[in-house]
Amino acid sequence: MTERPILLVEDNPDDALLTVRAFTKNRIRNEIVVATDGEQALLRLLPAEGEALRPALILLDIKLPKIDGLEVLRRIRDDERTRNLPVVVLTTSNEERDVVTSYTLGANSFVRKPVVFEEFVAAVNALGVYWLIVNEPAPLG
């Protein structure tokens, strides 16, 4: 199991808190770094200077202040330093165009956040098991 952190891009503090709790409940102990808008996420992943974050998994909301999630995804895929990082779009919407655009831009997965917390815990567990244990990530360049 990888020790690298998880980057959670989420502007709603309640959702961030519940997501962290869902990981904790599933005994996933990777550090969770929260970026509260798209700009912050890009600053962590592609900083002008200083150490860049190379998370094991990026959980990306679509509707975000400043730079929205789809634009963040586009820039992650455009830069060879972040191109191979797994990105799971974790959002409220299941609008077809959001799903399609996400995959077109290179999302690895699209998950609609369930309203019922127990279902959300189950979804986070599945994501954690798959992306942190089952999946073999691309080597860090």
Add this chain to the structure above:
Amino acid sequence: MSTGTRPPVRVGHEQLMALIDHTSAVIYMRDVDGHYLLVNREYERLFDLHREDIVGLTDHDLFDGPIADEFRANDLAAIARGIPLQVEEQAPGEDGMHTYVTVKFPLHDEAGHAYAICGISTDITARKRAEEEVRRLNDELELRVRQRTAELEASTRELDAFAYSVSHDLRAPLRSLEGFSQVLLEDYAGDLAEEAQGYLRRIQANTGRMAQMIDDLLHLSRATRSQLRRDRFDLSALAREVVAEIADPERSVTWNISDNMAAQGDPHLVRLVLQNLLGNAWKFTAHTPEPVITVSVHPQSGVDVFEVRDNGAGFDMKYADKMFDPFQRLHSAGEFEGTGIGLAIVHRVITRHGGRIVAEGTVGEGAAFRFSLTPAPADWELR
């Protein structure tokens, strides 16, 4: 006409003048310099002049410069061509400018030189004005259609933005309500009386219900705004897929789904219809000892009529019309769950296809929904 026995009739100037005086066309003759040689009675009537006063004058004496110039130019063109020339000309009339279709032709002397020009003008103003009116109405209609289309597009865009915002923004607070209620139940169960925990579960049940309503409303809006496709598809296969989604193996229900039911329509939208109709049938047979749900097709004067029938709770026929309205429910939430939007979605999808739907039910015996997916003649009635 000639019989051979009658004396020959001499046709001279008088007779020819009588002929041209009794036509509704305007007839005139001018010399090559434009001086009038002759006009008919219609010409006199039209311009309220006597022929004696006109002879010797030119059009420049009778009409405004630009009009006279145009007449003269057409005269010269006819002389130059040497053969009859047809042109449209404008001349002032009692009620504004009139349009004439005019034939002009030169008269030649024995040496072949043109010495006069004849004109025969027919008033086509009424036709012109009618044509103009048709063109104006067409332009107006087209403009109105463009305006309406733009308005419709704008309202669809608004609806789209609204639905998008609903799907994003209304669900987020529900997740907090649901999630933190769960946190309280998990982390503070020891501090909470059994009754308090029950209230939290009620909060959770209601947030779940509201989430379901939001999803149903989104489906309703999608059924309205998405582009309608017309594909041929296998409704039997679609119905079986939907059954696999909704059927819970803990309940035993007999499903009779006819084979090879071919349909024409939008499979994504018809899936919503089947999800709701079969979902209802499933739901309302919950208390039925031997539930049977049937999906079949019955051609009715050339139109395929699909039917979803169950032997469940049924409904009172006096509510049959109301049940397709949004948020209309015929059962209490305690009896059967539901948001009251499902049949509104069904109705919307079928209406968009140009089809019809009718519901038939008997309390305690079951319900049947029959629908068509293709436009039918106006006098066609779904039975």
